[in-house]
Amino acid sequence: MDTDVLVVGAGPTGMTLANELLLAGVSTVLVDKLAQRGDLSKAGGVQSRTLEALDQRGLLEPLLATGDHPVTTGHFAGVPLPLHSNRHRLPWRSVPQVVIEGFFEQHLAAHGLHARRDHELVGLAQDDDGVTAAFANGATLRSRYLVAADGAHSTVRSLLRAEFPGQPGTVTITSADVRLGGAVPSTSHTWSEDGHWAALFPLGTDPQGRQLRRLVLGGPDRSLPREVPVTEDEIRDGLSTVFGTRVHLLELRYARRITNASRQVERYRHGRVFLAGDAAHVHLPLSAQGMNTGMQDALNLGWKLGAAVHGWAPKNLLDTYHAERHPAGAAVLRNVRAQSLLMDWAGTRDPDVLAAREIFTALAQLPEVQQHLADLTSGMSVRYPMPGTETHPLVGRPAPDLDLGPARLHELLRSGHGVLLDPADTFATVAGAWSDRVDRVGQGADTEPMLIRPDGYVCWAGADDLEPALNRWFGEPR
Incomplete structure (x- = not known):
């Protein structure tokens, strides 16, 4: 193998994934067909959930130090959401994609990872052990896994002949x-x-x-x-x-x-090849959701690939990438289609559309509706399907930011490990066998017991048996 993971595409999705793989201690090669990084802004904002994830990696403060990135209110179908800026710990920020890419490029380079540019993918083959990628410049690379982060016109997706159903662009x-x-x-x-x-x-x-x-x-x-x-x-x-x-x-x-094309691949995983970002889903850029959804794909996948490379990934862990992110992407496509209809994106002036928009605008003045829409577009409403969601309201959701005494929860996640909050030291013995993958916080944590994955999502909470959850998400004990 030339590398553990080959990431095709050095945009925000690919760079976010490369950073997650570095954190997981996985050898990574990042390639892009462009000879140099683009200077176009493209996406224009970073949503609350993505800001939280960057904060959990210690990247938010240096990112915001790169320039003037004001806090702004969100909108849904052009209707302002005035509570959006107060709804979440980290409100929506105006950070153009070109700034995100420049920041990650410097950050990755400081850790020894430089994107290999002028690498246009032309061939792809996989077997039981790995993936072989061929490039137009004559180079070939062999990796255990390959991730397509190469955009809406993904070459990887085409080479896989992956189904990409949806609605073609009409306007x-x-x-x-x-x-x-x-x-x-x-x-x-x-x-x-x-x-x-x-x-x-x-x-x-x-x-x-x-x-x-x-x-x-x-x-x-x-x-x-x-x-x-x-x-x-x-x-x-x-x-x-x-x-x-x-x-x-x-x-x-x-x-x-x-x-206004709206498409999503049927499968995010094809053997040892995974699709992420615009390679997996495309839609109108409404409410600053496109780039953020791709970065969230990367955050979900990165630690799971790390577990697979290091040999402790439980069975079917890699399959949970599709199980969790495909519904999240589908939800984004649905709300974008609803927004484009309500805002009369094509300028039809259809009386039925105008009537629906008038009623929607009135409803959007209600605080409860504003909060729901703010959660929906910011990524904060995502709840991954996992055991325990039917019995505990926190399971499957982003972990709340808690003051744990010596540190806040988001600071503990910077190690790339899972975190077990064990305020009564109830689970010290059982959790000890996973101490190389899960950091335990004992007395002093003013919270109920909670197990949090490396991507910041709660995967167990309450007082039930912890060991099955540790096995399910962190593999066999040492």
Whole structure:
């Protein structure tokens, strides 16, 4: 074997996974077909659950130190969620994808992992022992496992001939990074009477301290083929249609067209090959969910691959990646389709759609509805299917951030181990056999007994027999 795990694609998903594998002590090769890292912002925000995961790895503070990344409120179908910024410990942050990639590139390099660029995958074969990957530059790599994080047009997915069902793109909108002048509105979404609309989101400031924004334009006559270049005149016309003379373009930095395609692979695992991020699911970039969902895929898969490489993975642990992340991805696709309908994304001005939106907007003023939607779009509503979910409300959910005396829970997860909270020292003896994989916190923890996986999810809680849960998630004892 040349490496334990080969990660194809050095975007946010691939880099997050590479970091998890490094933490797990697994040899990793990260490749990308691009000769150099892109400088396009693409995704524009990091959701609460992803921020928590970065905090659990000790990466959040240095990431936020890279620049101005303001806290902003979320939205659902263009309707603001004013409670979003107060709902979770770490509210939504405006951190563009280009910043995420640059940060991870430096972090991985500091730990000796450099992406091998100009590696375009052209061939893939797997057997009982590993995977062989061939590249256009003549290189070949042999690995125990391969993870496809190579985006919406995944080569790995194509080589696997993996089923990718869903809805094809029928309409396009325009997304651009801009500097604007004039009376820029504070609301995120603005509609005109004829169905044209504009959405604005902060992207922080440039080195000169000037405000950058993500501008999204849509409407009944703005759908052009994806390959047609976006021009400054097109952006100015879109601004004029929605805002009149109140807002004008100062600078266009980057623009692309986005379709409303909505697809998800039927299986996230194909033998020793796994699909993650946009290689596994594509959808409209609404509520900053795309990049975050991919990074959550990586966080779920990384520690499980580490367990498999080190030989202690219990039977079917790798299969839980599909069992847990496929439903989570499907839920994102559903809420995105609902949002695109309610916000009249295509600008149809259909009276039925407008009536539904009017009622939805009224409902969205209720705090309970706002909290539900905030949880839904931030990743905080995810509950993985696992034994115990029917008997304890915490099992399957992200662990609450607890003050355990000498440290907070999220700080203990930085080791990459599981964590057992055992406030009465009830389980010291039984847990000792897993001490190389699970760190136990005894007296001083003001909480009920709880077992937390390396990815920060509760996999057991309460007073029932602990040993089956340790075996299920952390393998045979030493």
